[in-house]
Amino acid sequence: MNKDRFADAETLGLDSVKLKALVERAQAEVASGLLPAAQIAVARHGKVGLYESFGSAQPESLTPMFSATKAVTSAAAWLLFESGELAEDERVVDIIPEFATHGKEVITVQQLFTHTAGFPHAPFRPLQWLNHQEREARYAQWRLTWAPGTRFEYHPSSSMWVIAEIIERRSGQNYVDFVRERVLDPLQLADLYVGLPAAENHRALDCSYVGDALTEADYRQMGMPVPPVTEVTEDAILGFNDPAIRAVGVPGGGGYANAADLALFYQALLHGGLDDVSVWSQQTLADAQRIRSGELTDPMFAKPANRALGIIISGDDSRSFRGFGKTNSPQAFGHNGAGGQLAWVDPATGISLAYLTPGHDRNSIRQARRGVAISSLAAVCSVA
Secondary structure: OOHHHEOOOHHHOEOHHHHHHHHHHHOHHHHOOOOOEEEEEEEEOOEEEEEEEEEOOOOOOEEEOHHHHHHHHHHHHHHHHHHOOOOOOOEHHHOOHHHOOOOHHHOEHHHHHHOOOOOOOOOOOHHHHHOHHHHHHHHHHOOOOOOOOOOOOOOOOHHHHHHHHHHHHHHOOOHHHHHHHHHHOOOOOOOEEEOOOHHHHHHEOOOEEEOOOOOHHHHHHHOOOOOOOOOOOHHHHHHHHOHHHHHHOOOOOOEEEOHHHHHHHHHHHHHOEEOOEEOOOHHHHHHHOOOOOOOOEOOOOOOEOOEOOOOEEOOOOOHHHHOOOOOOOOOOEEOOEOOOEEEEEEOOOOEEEEEEOOEEEOOHHHHHHHHHHHHHHHHOOEOO
């Protein structure tokens, strides 16, 4: 870790009393024995003012980010938009001809980022990424679930595989190398990986499942919808304990990080870079934060999707349904991950938060409440 990236909390305008309350809440499930480990970091003004590890996590530990990886993959693609090498209104088939089957020829690049592309359940095994012929065969096999652009439904991994393919074809560079060389290395984020090298496997925390799952009756009693069955199964999550899958750099969920570097990544998304290094122009960042999903709603909660270019915008009073705390501003943006990973920045305060745990709680409501509580406490940590 780069010690120059850390600063005294009060110097950054962070309230030590509020940070203490945040730490107590973040470690609660570890202290009670529910979760095996967790990390939390809060950053502001390009520096980390809080970084704590709990349970089996050590400061040098790396935790799978799962879908928080989507923001990293998307931010890498923003560089192609900025350089004019990619446009949102391009058809995917004009970049990947193998994609032109079963009605998918109408899908645009923008629809991949906004989860409106219409193939949310398309299968793809991580190790298939290593074989170009297998990749292309999968693209050709995929079928639409609904007409592109007509609705929003979260694509856990399928659309991000296509975005990674587009990065490779337009940049002429391996996707993992592109992310490292164009984003992570310039920002000196040495503890954030998309594609975990074999030499770093000893630092990676293994995923585990804890707690008991809620039944359909439990959800009905609480007046909550039953979560749909998706590809994010226990077997799929535990698959990331395999070094071979970690090395792939699954673009929709295979990143690894410590909480400090993930919080700093969001500082970079706020400021365009870190220290004296600029990666994105302010115009690119502002455009990336523009909501593109219009009035489309999340089918599970019937709340506005608020999808920008691969990231989620906090928005109105229903922001907690989108993974933000109740005290974030409408401008806050980020992307959380399976298992309760939290990652966002709020332009109103300059605060960015990262919370990571390898323990996946089968009780989805308890997990969601934890995330809202931690985010709500973090969002108000600036000195008034």
